[in-house]
Amino acid sequence: AQRVTQPEKLLSVFKGAPVELKCNYSYSGSPELFWYVQYSRQRLQLLLRHISRESIKGFTADLNKGETSFHLKKPFAQEEDSAMYYCALGGGSEKLVFGKGTKLTVNP
Amino acid sequence: NAGVTQTPKFQVLKTGQSMTLQCAQDMNHNSMYWYRQDPGMGLRLIYYSASEGTTDKGEVPNGYNVSRLNKREFSLRLESAAPSQTSVYFCASLNTYEQYFGPGTRLTVT
Numbered sequence: 001a002q003r004v005t006q007p008e009k010l011l012s013v014f015k016g017a018p019v020e021l022k023c024n025y026s027y028s029g030s031p032e033l034f035w036y037v038q039y040s041r042q043r044l045q046l047l048l049r050h051i052s053r054e055s056i057k058g059f060t061a062d063l064n065k066g067e068t069s070f071h072l073k074k075p076f077a078q079e080e081d082s083a084m085y086y087c088a089l090g091g092g093s094e095k096l097v098f099g100k101g102t103k104l105t106v107n108p
Numbered sequence: 109n110a111g112v113t114q115t116p117k118f119q120v121l122k123t124g125q126s127m128t129l130q131c132a133q134d135m136n137h138n139s140m141y142w143y144r145q146d147p148g149m150g151l152r153l154i155y156y157s158a159s160e161g162t163t164d165k166g167e168v169p170n171g172y173n174v175s176r177l178n179k180r181e182f183s184l185r186l187e188s189a190a191p192s193q194t195s196v197y198f199c200a201s202l203n204t205y206e207q208y209f210g211p212g213t214r215l216t217v218t
Contacts, residue, residue, distance in 0.1 A: 006150075009148065032205070034205075036207075043112075043198075043209045043210065043211050043212065044151075044198065044200075044209040045209065046206045046207070049205060049206075051205075086150060086151065090205075094139045094156070094158065094202055095141075095153060095156055095166070096153075096207065097153075098143075098150045098151040098152070099150055100148060100149060100150035101150045101151075
């Protein structure tokens with residue numbers, strides 16, 4: 001069965017500090033991993049996809065198949081990064097399995 | 109393009125009442141989805157439609173029905189609302205690998 005675990009419900013950092021949002025997955029096949037973000041009063045949108053291996057808004061995420069992880073990182077957090085972040089797992093179908101989400105607060 | 113639209117934005121129902129949540133997309137996407145979002149539970153898939161006329165159950169389908177009458181529209185129906193269905197409902201459509209989400213419907217069942 002596919003499963004996504006985001007161990008932190010809440011994460012609070014200060015502006016300029018590094019931030020890491022954790023995501024672990026369970027899947028026997030070849031995984032596709034995504035990070036979606038929901039800013040306050042906005043709709044959910046795609047932030048990153050593991051295959052693209054690009055940096056979006058300073059965020060990066062590397063798929064580690066050995067540790068079955070896809071952690072989201074940013075070296076210097078900004079106040080506008082405050083949002084709800086969801087890790088999502090796909091693979092083999094068009095359905096995604098979402099984690100329970102991590103609410104990131106970046107304090108001034 | 110309006111993207112994915114949902115109506116209504118807010119709704120309050122009494123236990124036992126029925127209602128239909130509407131979703132439409134103008135991006136010519138084949139696949140559409142209904143999710144519910146609950147605090148501490150993340151997004152859970154209710155139903156999924158790969159194409160017009162086809163639907164498939166997701167993780168939490170009980171108490172819901174869906175209709176995919178055409179490529180644009182995918183509706184979600186609550187036949188007899190229960191307080192446990194109080195949630196925010198999101199519709200989404202799929203373009204290749206990216207899901208595009210609607211703004212959500214906040215439903216309260218009293």
